[in-house]
Amino acid sequence: MGNTKNRAVYEDEEFVQSLLFFDHLRLKELIEDRNAKHHKWGVKFPSLQIHLMPLQLLQFRNPHRVVVMRDAVATASRAFSSDPEAGSIKDALLNILQQTSDLMNFIMRVECPVLLISYEKLIAVPDEVIGTLSAFCGIELNDETRLRAKHAIEPNNKAYIRLFHNQWLGHLDGIDNNCLIGWCCAGENAAPVDVELRANGKVLAFARANLFRQDLLDAGIGDGRFSFKIDIAGLKLTRKSVLQVRVVGEDYVLEGSGRTLQQLRGT
Known part of the structure; x- marks a missing residue:
């Protein structure tokens, strides 16, 4: 599953960075490198439809897509409880359904085999889903690898919870020389945090919170x-654009978000 230092998420860090920041040249280099080194290989990335065009899948050798989908109501409930700007549970559910619709539109435009997996079914009958997944990928499993795959399915994984439920801290400060400035960190975790800028709910830009500020020190x-x-x-x-900054892939919204461009400029 690529070069990862964190077995809680199994995400290839090089691919994550190239996709997250739309570095198409680096992405092409990584795909060519993996194609040359491995007969079969995989990469995991959430919400791929936002960061990859269907035609870019042609860069992969014999691509197959595996899409894991979760219960929409449960996902909306989590988003509503953690996002102060969600409005209502209905608004949160509509947002989740729109994301699902965008994902399905992407799948319909992709000319490669696609396997849809229910997260809830995976938890309930892991052996059946593992068998379906291995057959789809053309991978033969022996007893040992099948058992390892089953052990990797761990609901409420403590390492995952620690990784993604840190005490997020951050603030959207304002605007300086046509640049939006602020800060964000994940509690005691020293690793830099990736943030995204949204205007009226639409993602417009990404940044890594790794710049030095004396006042933070x-x-x-x-x-x-x-x-x-x-x-x-x-x-x-x-x-009148309403700006919001949040942690990429998370529901955490930085304090100071929800203000208009005019308010952030202080005019």
Whole structure:
């Protein structure tokens, strides 16, 4: 599943960075490298339809897509409880259904085999799903590898919970020289955090919160390298655009979000 240092998520870190920041040249290099080194290989990335065009799948050798889908109501309930701007559970559910619709539209445009897996069924009957998945991928499993696959299915994985349920801290400060500035960190975790900028609910830009700020260091926030800067000059925002910054792949919204461009400029 690629070069990963964290077995809680099994995500290839090089692919994550190239996809997250739309580095198409680096993505092409990584695909060519994996194709040359491995007969069969895989990569995991959430919400791939946002970061990859269907035609880009042609860069992979004999691509197969595995899509794991979860109960929409449960997902919406989690989003509603953790997002102060969700509005209502109905709004959260509509958002989840729209994301599902976008994913299905992407799948319909992809000319490669696709396997849909229910997360709930995977938990309930893991042996059956593992058999279906291995057959789809053309992989023969012996007793040992089948058992290892089953052991990898761990609901409420403690390592995963620790990784993705840290005490997020952060703030959207304002605008300086046409750049949105702020900071974000994951509690005591020293690893940099990736954030995304949304305007009126639409994702417009990404940034890594790894810039140094003396005031963060003085406040005892790690080594002070948790700030970010997002150039908004070319984003075609209006004075009434409502801006929000959140952690990529998470529901955590930075404090100070929800203000208009005019309010952030202080005018």
